[in-house]
Amino acid sequence: MKLHIQNGRLIDPANGIDQLADLFIADGKVAAVGTAPGGFVADTVIDATGMVVAPGLVDLSARLREPGYEYKATLESEMQAAVQGGVTTLVCPPDTDPVLDEPGLVEMLKHRARNLDLANVHPLGALTMGLKGQALTEMAELTEAGCIGFAQAEVPILDTNVLLRALQYAKTFGYTVWLRPQDAHIGRGGVAHSGPLASRLGLSGVPVMAETIALHTIFELVRSTGARVHLCRISSAAGIELVRAAKAEGLPVTCDVGVHHLHMTDADIGFFDSNARLTPPLRTQRDRDAIRAALVDGTVDAICSDHTPVDDDEKLLPFAEASPGATGLELLLSLTLKWAEELHGSEALLRALAKITSQPARTAGLAAGQLSVGAAADVVVFDPNARWTVDGAALASQGKHTPFLGFEVTGQVRATVVGGRIAYQR
8 A cells, every 4th residue: 555645744753854744655664755756656645734744652551451351441442542542552561361471472462463453562571470579481482472571560579689680681681671660568558649638638658769769779780780671650850860860870771751740740639539540649740840851851761651441440439449540542642742832942842752752662672653764654643733622431442531531632643554554544
């Protein structure tokens, strides 16, 4: 199939492009930018007048809930949500049921995703068997099955010796370990940021030091082993400062933040709104401002949706009893554009899109998030000025809960192209 996307504002952060230019796609690849290749005759033309044409979004944390949690969401519903949100590449954590700790499970997930033929799915394998923090998984076999890294999801490893051995093994074979920094004991059972607001509401707290103590431990182990570690969902100003220092030291670490933490604070819990029950918890305005500053200076490599669909039975409960998580795939673009509006400057949109395209792709070691000639034709066409109101019933995701319900946001996807094929068109 040959596709011609014409008259759009082409923004490709990987190549520093931001200009009015046509995009030509053939055989699933980017054939040319600007001028059609010789003899090119399009089968389909998309008029992108007034639109932005960008690489498909790359999301570093999207729980697709299969296998095991189909009552919360299905692979089909969440991949449909992804393409409606302009997300063409998904990294999914291993905390399914059963856990992604065996090659056969990974191969089954990838096979299901390929058959649906919507977005590109890249699983993370479990770092330890059953995520129990004891025996290491067969990382080589999981890599052969299609895993791009290894993680514990939200389950901390109690025995630091086990984490040390895991990093030593990962370093030997060049694997990346993805860790969400949280101490196994401090803040255990907490549901909100430790502070005046949690105290007033009578909610158990998760202090910032639960994150910083874990970061200190991880950095010591990285210094010892030289293993590459990706830090998932940094949430605090103190955590950001530690990551900044580690990068300045030259440690092989990268990090991401959840898009919810880019805009909201613990004050958004309001009167016990369980939609704002997230992991890690929403923190203070100072923490939020530090995250924004770290995105600008490059300390934070990527923004992810932290997409975690939760069903009504587990969400429509008192705040402390509700399951943490929120839908995010269909909001990632709009919430990033909202941040871009606050950046100002001629390159604000280019810099913001880099955090959800080229930079997460580079962080995950994926050949995605770019529109270079010869690259896979994963593209999103969106109207940067279209305004829409977040309505759970209108979301494609089976998870209808987000703290942004009722918010008006800008940026609406008009078309998503995956591998040269139109996967979604509005």
